[in-house]
Amino acid sequence: MKLYTRPLYAPDTSIGKPRDPSMTTSATTPKFVARDVKVYYGDKPALHGIDIDILDKSVTAFIGPSGCGKSTFLRCLNRMNDTIPSARVEGTILLDGEDLNDRKVDPVVLRARVGMVFQKPNPFPKTIYENVAYGPKIHGLATSKEEMDHIVESSLKKASLWNEVSDRLHQQGTGLSGGQQQRLVIARAIAVGPEVILMDEPCSALDPIATAKIEELIDELRQQFCIVIVTHSMAQAARVSQKTAFFHLGNLVEVGNTEDIFTNPKDQRTQDYITGRFG
Amino acid sequence: MTGYLFLALIVFSVASFMFGRSLARRKAASQGVRGHSLPAFSGWFVAIWSFIPAALILFVLVVFGGRVENTIVQADVPAAVQQLPELNQGLFFQDVRATVNGGMASTTVYDGELKAAFDHKVAQAKSVDNTITLGAYALTLILALAGAAFAYSRLSPQFRARNSVERWVSAFLVACSVVAILTTLGIILSLLWESLRFFQSVSPLDFLFGTHWSPQIAMRADQVGSSGGFGAVPLFVGTFLIMIIAMCVAAPVGLYSAIYLSEYASPFMRAWIKPVLEILAGVPTVVYGFFAALVVGPSFREFFNWLGAFMPGTPMGEYLMNVQNQMALVAGVVMGIMLIPFVSSLSDDIINSVPQSLRDGSLAMGATRSETIKKVVLPAALPGISGAMLLAVSRAVGETMIVTMAAGLQAKATLNPLDTVTTVTVQIVTLLTGDQEFDSPKTLAAFGLGLTLFAVTLALNLIAQRIVQKYQEQYD
Incomplete structure (x- = not known):
């Protein structure tokens, strides 16, 4: 089933432009289709063949004990593993039907479509405005100051940060609290108009209140984006996601509706993990 | 001689270390308790007290002994020497020092009254040298023994030798950094001093802004x-x-x-x-x-x-x-x-x-x-x-x-x-x-x-x- 696809090959002029209205995907359309994905760090295998479909307009959570490969797989989805010299990826991952490991694919264009938020908030040492404007600027998404102002404002609004920072856009982004920084980073990712947002344990460095705000935000963003979140907190996975995938020792053990995984897991290992027998 | 005394001091301190260690061990054993500090710390404590005060005296002797001697010898200048030009007076005393310490004397020949003054001063310098050296050696021995005795008397299972050694270690480290700081300070001061002498003959403004x-x-x-x-x-x-x-x-x-x-x-x-x-x-x-x-x-x-x-x-x-x-x-x-x-x-x-x-x-x-x-x-x-x-x-x-x-x-x-x-x-x-x-x-x-x-x-x-x-x- 191949729906509307945007070319992954550079130059891609459609980045950041409003999406084609005919491009109606829904929570039943797979955004990513991964088949037999293997990752090696040097000679050491980290993932032993992952098969998964990740749906658009929904939140998919990756859970599993530390070192199980969930972050590694997440980084395959926007080819961030390219930045690790020893990493090697095999298998196919289709984004809207196109293989993103194809040699012709420009990872720079891919990453503009598949944004990422990291474990530790990593705002650049620039002002709040410059942080959000960074992506639009390098991709040339705004032709005037007004347009840029508009992108910054709408991105900060989407990340529910606008009300808190609208009066201090030109102060350092690093001066915000941890939770605000993480939302700033999300706004920064939204500003380039991605289709997917990958989140690698986005709340692990935050307090419960900031975490609750981010979770609320994730739930809102689900209306527009395909979201994949890696989390150590099973409660968080249960709260925010519609689909949950359980990874263990480099294997995808089980994937399904979040409700089913937490109430009625099919695999003994999943059962053990969610009941806290190992972790 | 000073070198041998220093070696002897080291040997004595090593012996003090071993003796102090075994004494601490025996005392603890006889009272049937575990001492506050490990026996080796008691050993270090005794060795430090045997070594450092005595070594300081030797150090002072080596660095300042000669100067004290000169001051005493040059305190009264014989009448015959007083008639010499200032430069030759300095040479006279240099030759005295050279004769006493076995250095190279100048080729100047002293005769008559000068000869008598020269011999007198050489004799005086010799006796002063002997007094200072022997006094310092005696002081060194006394301090080594007294330090060791003092340290032995403190030893007991309750004595906190470990803390005391710790204080000595920190004092030693402070002394090392003080040496570095003082050296820097000395360099800066000498630079300042000589520059001041320079600026007495050349005005600082001419120096800093002159173009020739x-x-x-x-x-x-x-x-x-x-x-x-x-x-x-x-x-x-x-x-x-x-x-x-x-x-x-x-x-x-x-x-x-x-x-x-x-x-x-x-x-x-x-x-x-x-x-x-x-x-x-x-x-x-x-x-x-x-x-x-x-x-x-x-x-x-x-x-x-x-x-x-x-x-x-x-x-x-x-x-x-x-x-x-x-x-x-x-x-x-x-x-x-x-x-x-x-x-x-x-x-x-x-x-x-x-x-x-x-x-x-x-x-x-x-x-x-x-x-x-x-x-x-x-x-x-x-x-x-x-x-x-x-x-x-x-x-x-x-x-x-x-x-x-x-x-x-x-x-x-x-x-x-x-x-x-x-x-x-x-x-x-x-x-x-x-x-x-x-x-x-x-x-x-x-x-x-x-x-x-x-x-x-x-x-x-x-x-x-x-x-x-x-x-x-x-x-x-």
Whole structure:
């Protein structure tokens, strides 16, 4: 089933432009289709063949004990593993039907479509405005100051940060609290108009209140984006996601509706993990 | 003799250590308890008390004994000696000291009353020497024994030898750092003192703002060129010019190679390039100096002469045809090459300390590697890099060997890189090499230059350190 696809090959002029209205995907359309994905760090295998479909307009959570490969797989989805010299990826991952490991694919264009938020908030040492404007600027998404102002404002609004920072856009982004920084980073990712947002344990460095705000935000963003979140907190996975995938020792053990995984897991290992027998 | 006594003291202290250790062990065993400190600490405690007070006395004897002796011997000057000129009086006492301590006496022959005075003083010096030495030896022995006895008497299982040794250790470490601080202070004070003497004969304003440098002082008033000029401006202009040329070479090359090494190089390339750069850093500056004088200088001269040959008849061509080996450009370029590894390894460290998460954040937004470096990594590293550049500047300003060999000696306030210039450090070298007397403005000028140079590099280093510190606080 191949729906509307945007070319992954550079130059891609459609980045950041409003999406084609005919491009109606829904929570039943797979955004990513991964088949037999293997990752090696040097000679050491980290993932032993992952098969998964990740749906658009929904939140998919990756859970599993530390070192199980969930972050590694997440980084395959926007080819961030390219930045690790020893990493090697095999298998196919289709984004809207196109293989993103194809040699012709420009990872720079891919990453503009598949944004990422990291474990530790990593705002650049620039002002709040410059942080959000960074992506639009390098991709040339705004032709005037007004347009840029508009992108910054709408991105900060989407990340529910606008009300808190609208009066201090030109102060350092690093001066915000941890939770605000993480939302700033999300706004920064939204500003380039991605289709997917990958989140690698986005709340692990935050307090419960900031975490609750981010979770609320994730739930809102689900209306527009395909979201994949890696989390150590099973409660968080249960709260925010519609689909949950359980990874263990480099294997995808089980994937399904979040409700089913937490109430009625099919695999003994999943059962053990969610009941806290190992972790 | 003093040496043997010192050896004996060491042996005694080692023995005290072993005895103190076993005593502590026996005392604890006899009371059937575990001591507060391990027996070895009791041993150390006794050894320290046996060694340090006694060793201090020996140290004082070696350093000040001779001086005390001289003061006593020279307290009353015999009448016969008093009639001698002051210079010969000094010589007289020098000969006395030489005779007593077995050194080389001068060839002066003393006879008559002088002979009697000489013999008398030699005898007096001998007895004073004996008294001081024997007294010090006796004191040393007494202190060693008393210290050991005191320490033994303190030993008991309840005694906190461990804490006491800890205090001695910290006192020792403090003493070491005090030595470093005092040395620095001494250097600065002597620099200040001699500069003050210099500024008594040359006004500081003339020195700092004068534009004529020819540090010649005539022996006689009627000599040609009898008036010396001590205006340091040409020297500072020359230093500045060479520093600018050096930084024009070192800053871009060093910074870009650091960026390549930290951001682009594969581990294999890095493993090759880093050691090569470090070899460059290990080349002695005198080697760079003759490289500049014998290889770079002549080839630059040939190049410019060849260039000049294309413009015959024009003033430019004439000038280029007559360019000499020694020019600011050669010294600056070679100094820049010398600074490349310095700049690149400092910048490499600073770029590496920019958190990886910032790079990931930028790459994950679809930025290319060079965009990430230009817009995220370098701005984040900028304070540290400018600190590194300032450190390089202060090294360039203080560098001596290369400029001595390649820049020339003519003090000219010019910004023409093809001209010969001279720098502050070169002038210090030329002022002080050879036989010099240390009371003419000519030699004292070196201290004035040294002080000014010291002030400049100190200021540069302080600013650089402040910048680097501020940067480090941001990411720790």
